[in-house]
Amino acid sequence: xxxxxxxxxxxxxxxxxxxxxxxxxxxxxxxxxxxxxxxxxxxxxxxxxxxxxxxxxxxxxxxxxxxxxxxxxxxxxxxxxxxxxxxxxxxxxxxxxxxxxxxxxxxxxxxxxxxxxxxxxxxxxxxxxxxxxxxxxxxxxxxxxxxxxxxxxxxxxxxxx
Numbered sequence: 001x002x003x004x005x006x007x008x009x010x011x012x013x014x015x016x017x018x019x020x021x022x023x024x025x026x027x028x029x030x031x032x033x034x035x036x037x038x039x040x041x042x043x044x045x046x047x048x049x050x051x052x053x054x055x056x057x058x059x060x061x062x063x064x065x066x067x068x069x070x071x072x073x074x075x076x077x078x079x080x081x082x083x084x085x086x087x088x089x090x091x092x093x094x095x096x097x098x099x100x101x102x103x104x105x106x107x108x109x110x111x112x113x114x115x116x117x118x119x120x121x122x123x124x125x126x127x128x129x130x131x132x133x134x135x136x137x138x139x140x141x142x143x144x145x146x147x148x149x150x151x152x153x154x155x156x157x158x159x160x161x
Contacts (some may be wrong), residue, residue: 001032003151003153004130004150004151004152004153005151005152005154006151006152006153007067007149007150007151008147008149008150008151009149010134010146010147010148010149011145011147012145012146012147013144013145013147014139014142014143014144014145015142015143015144015145016141016142017037017038017141017142017143018141018142019034020037020039020142021036021037024037028048029062031050032048032049032050033048033049033050033051034047034048034049034050034057035047036048038140039138039139039140039141039142040138041138041139041140042064042065042138043060043062043063043064043138044062044063044064044138045060045062046060046061046062046063046077047059047060047061048060059079059080059081060063060079060081061078061080061081061115062077062078062079063075063076063077063078063138064076064078064109064138065138066136066138066143067136068134068135068136070135071084071121071122071132072118072119072120072121073118073119073121073133073136074112074116074117074118074119075116075118075119076115077115077116077117078115079146080115083123093129107120107123108120108123108124121133128152128153128154128155129150129151129152130150130151130152131147131148131150132147132148132149132150133145133146133147133148134146134147134148
């Protein structure tokens with residue numbers, strides 16, 4: 001690791017599931033009628049309801065693991081119930097993009113077939129930050145993200161690094 005102004009050896013960041021729910025519901029408003037994301041050890045359960053032609057169609061899906069591939073986070077969605085995968089992926093990706101709209105470029109979050117969410121971390125961070133994610137655990141009430149060693153050296157005022 002190159003020398004940085006600020007360095008760290010590693011730490012754990014916790015993501016609050018209830019806050020994720022609040023943000024997801026706000027961004028999904030109008031796209032779905034109900035949305036709930038539950039975090040249990042080793043499992044994220046996504047459920048909701050969408051009106052289709054005046055009929056409320058329930059849907060659910062699960063995530064049983066979140067994987068790190070270098071600077072990319074991979075979230076395979078499985079156990080899809082009550083709604084065809086193409087419809088859910090057409091609904092899910094816009095909701096995810098709305099959650100981060102205005103914050104990151106559009107290519108930061110993509111889908112791999114059949115339904116795997118791929119998040120490019122390098123598109124979220126300034127170029128002068130060197131960060132590694134070692135592991136992401138699904139825990140009761142949210143996520144625990146284990147960060148590895150890293151550092152940052154902001155560019156000098158008016159300069160680039």
